[in-house]
Amino acid sequence: MTHPKPDAVRVGVVGCGSVSGVYLPRLQQLQIQGVRAELVAACDVDPSRREVVRERYGVARFTTDYRELLADPAVDLVLVLTSMREHGEITRAALTAGKHVLVEKPMAMTLEEGRAIVDLAKTSPGYLLCAPHVTLSPTYRAIWRRVHGGDIGRVLTARGFYGWAGPSWGQWFYRPGGGAMFDLGVYNVTTLTGLLGPAKRVVAMSGIAIPERIVDGEPMRVQTDDNAHLLLDFGDAVYAVVTTGFTIQRYRVPGIELYGSDGTIQMIGEDWAPTGYELWQNRAGCWQVYDVGGGWPWSDGLRHLIECVQAGTPPINTPEHAFHALEIMVKTMESGRTGQALPIESTFTPPRFDPEGEPATAAHLIHDPSRT
Numbered sequence: 063m064t065h066p067k068p069d070a071v072r073v074g075v076v077g078c079g080s081v082s083g084v085y086l087p088r089l090q091q092l093q094i095q096g097v098r099a100e101l102v103a104a105c106d107v108d109p110s111r112r113e114v115v116r117e118r119y120g121v122a123r124f125t126t127d128y129r130e131l132l133a134d135p136a137v138d139l140v141l142v143l144t145s146m147r148e149h150g151e152i153t154r155a156a157l158t159a160g161k162h163v164l165v166e167k168p169m170a171m172t173l174e175e176g177r178a179i180v181d182l183a184k185t186s187p188g189y190l191l192c193a194p195h196v197t198l199s200p201t202y203r204a205i206w207r208r209v210h211g212g213d214i215g216r217v218l219t220a221r222g223f224y225g226w227a228g229p230s231w232g233q234w235f236y237r238p239g240g241g242a243m244f245d246l247g248v249y250n251v252t253t254l255t256g257l258l259g260p261a262k263r264v265v266a267m268s269g270i271a272i273p274e275r276i277v278d279g280e281p282m283r284v285q286t287d288d289n290a291h292l293l294l295d296f297g298d299a300v301y302a303v304v305t306t307g308f309t310i311q312r313y314r315v316p317g318i319e320l321y322g323s324d325g326t327i328q329m330i331g332e333d334w335a336p337t338g339y340e341l342w343q344n345r346a347g348c349w350q351v352y353d354v355g356g357g358w359p360w361s362d363g364l365r366h367l368i369e370c371v372q373a374g375t376p377p378i379n380t381p382e383h384a385f386h387a388l389e390i391m392v393k394t395m396e397s398g399r400t401g402q403a404l405p406i407e408s409t410f411t412p413p414r415f416d417p418e419g420e421p422a423t424a425a426h427l428i429h430d431p432s433r434t
């Protein structure tokens with residue numbers, strides 16, 4: 063399929079809430095860096111966002127009906143940044159309208175809707191890029207190279223950890239179609255399946271730990287799971303566990319841990335904001351600490367998608383990977399209700415990287431007194 067190669071990629075945004083305050087400044091930064099892209103239209107069901115977008119980003123074209131934005135031939139790429147329940151419907155409509163689409167996580171609420179989106183993306187003239195963009199980070203790639211270069215042997219067991227106290231805005235986060243798994247667990251699930259490949263089975267404890275909250279200044283009853291531990295089975299007795307929730311105030315543990323037959327890798331920081339990794343190799347007998355550098359923006363999918371549109375090459379993160387993560391998340395919540403281990407039926411090909419990659423950063427060594 064041939065893709066049009068617009069000169070400056072013209073971006074329309076649907077959903078001008080909190081996260082648009084990250085993506086739209088990022089677009090401005092990309093422009094300053096010489097990337098040819100511009101924000102041309104915005105949409106939010108809340109009409110008060112019109113003034114905000116006009117003042118902050120100089121965009122006059124505003125609508126409260128996303129269909130109007132999708133019908134605009136002057137929009138090449140649509141950013142879907144609404145609350146989660148709307149993602150599936152808007153993404154389908156945008157792909158049908160022939161647009162390139164970046165959708166925040168999750169791609170959809172149900173497996174049926176997710177499957178329809180994956181099928182549509184195969185025939186649509188537009189590219190589909192689904193958040194989270196964790197596999198684009200330099201730290202993720204460095205770890206991928208270590209794992210696939212055999213530097214810790216065969217990975218046997220792994221952990222992901224991501225949580226916080228939960229948003230004080232957006233009651234939808236705590237209603238069906240929201241929840242900690244879709245909002246937070248999705249990062250670790252995407253990272254671990256990216257590194258280890260498709261999972262075969264999930265079993266989980268998932269439930270509502272804090273039944274009442276104050277959100278947007280109002281008390282509310284929480285209606286979707288805010289606390290989860292899930293176990294993933296990758297086959298051949300290789301397992302991973304993910305701990306996530308709007309139930310965690312602070313922590314100082316790695317976002318991702320991989321334990322192999324010959325060593326260990328621990329990511330430094332969260333998988334959406336990593337700064338490097340620590341590597342243990344039995345043969346080296348010391349911890350090697352690699353600083354890959356902070357500052358990688360988690361909204362980097364926007365740069366990637368714009369570059370893909372301009373180059374006419376599909377994004378590295380596939381809709382199939384996002385669908386696989388969706389199946390794990392939906393079945394985590396189901397497993398939490400039923401107590402059953404559930405098979406994961408979808409599969410995908412994880413992104414691969416040049417084994418040589420970027421030049422290695424120097425290691426800071428920490429010797430293990432028990433080994434010296």
Ligand SMILES: NC(=O)c1ccc[n+]([C@@H]2O[C@H](COP(=O)([O-])OP(=O)(O)OC[C@H]3O[C@@H](n4cnc5c(N)ncnc54)[C@H](O)[C@@H]3O)[C@@H](O)[C@H]2O)c1
Nearest residue numbers: 077078079080081105106107108143144145148166167232
């Ligand atoms: N806030 C963050 O830090 C953050 C970080 C990463 C990802 N995300 C993801 O970004 C998405 C949005 O989160 P948020 O925090 O910005 O939420 P938010 O509630 O602040 O913003 C959502 C916006 O979407 C608008 N909206 C809802 N339905 C719409 C529709 N049909 N058409 C047009 N506009 C519509 C709402 O009026 C609101 O302004 C979520 O998927 C979230 O998981 C958020």
